Amino acid sequence: MKTRAITGLFFVIALVLATLLNAYVFVAFFSLIAVFAAREFFVICKSEETKPLFGLGLLTAGVLSVLASLYFLGLIDVKYLALVLPLFSSIFIASLFLKREKPFNDIAYTLLGICYGTIPFIFFIALGFIHGKFNPYIPLGFLIILWANDTGAYLSGRAFGKTKLFERISPNKTWEGFIGGVALAVLIALNLQQYFGSLTKMEWGSVALVIGVFGTLGDLVESMLKRSLGIKDSGQILPGHGGFLDRFDGLLIAAPLVYLLLLFI
Structure with a gap:
């Protein structure tokens, strides 16, 4: 418990500092996590039947993250994002030469690792630039709301939890905790x-509803992934907390939807 608490404290400090320091640190930090999340996915999904194209998948995730980061920072035009497309094509082509019995299993899990592990962080980074220039308070607010949702769910679930939410996926989650x-x-x-500005009260409230609902579903999706693979944690990089997929499970589903919400309202 002590290790978990210390790791959690330093991790939160690192996230807050990386978000607040400046646009370059923010983009670099979360782009790196985006690549590590994809790597983590490839590692836990590797089996005799499924072998994600590790090197090519990481290269694609890395190039996609770098190109998106350069675009957000205003250093390249949006058209240069298309440079990642040949890498996606190469995932299919490379499988022709690997002589695997079920090559499309490998292709599917490679693409899924990028879609599930990397792309949500790109949308999270985009939240910092949704008004054109860098504003750290929207992504920071996202993280605070996500942590508040986790905390509220834990406390109310412990105190009042009786009705199971998704028992076959996560036996400890309850409707009372969710609410x-x-x-x-x-x-x-x-x-x-009052403290961050950036959005109206109605917009912040709408963001919280999306994070509360889809952040919880994201947690359940990641639990479903681990249960299907027969593992407890997605990684061991954060002592007491598991891996990046464990720590950002709510963000993976909620971040793209929050971006879409703010884009239209």
Whole structure:
């Protein structure tokens, strides 16, 4: 428990500093996590029947992250993002030469690792630039709301939890915890306008609802992944907390949807 608490504290400090320091640190930090998340996915999904194209998958995730980062920073035009397309094509072509019995298993898990592990972080980075120039308070607010949702779900689930939410996927999650998590997330979000500005109270509240609902579903999706693979944690890089997929499970589903929400409202 002590190791978990210390790791969690330093991890939170690192995330907050990386978000607040400047645009370059923010983009570099979360782009790196995007690549590590894809790598983690490839590692846990490797088996006799499925072998993601590790090197090519990491290269594609890395190039995609770098190109997106350069675009957000205003260093390249959007058309240069298309340079990643040959790498996606090469994942299919490379499988022709590997002589695997079920090559499309390898191709599918390679593409899924990029879609599930890397692309959500690109959308999270995009939240910092949704108004054109870099604004750290929107992604920071996202993280605070996500943590509030997790905290509220844990506390209310412990105190009142009786009705199982998805027992076959995560036996400890309850409807009472889910409602408590969303309620605390919205409560915290409504106060962020006073300190962070950037969005109206209604917009912060809407963001909290999306994070509360889809962040919880993201947690369940990652639990479903681990259960299907027969593993407890996605990695061991964070002592007491597992891997990056474990720590950012809610972000993986919620970040693209929050970006879409803010893009239209």
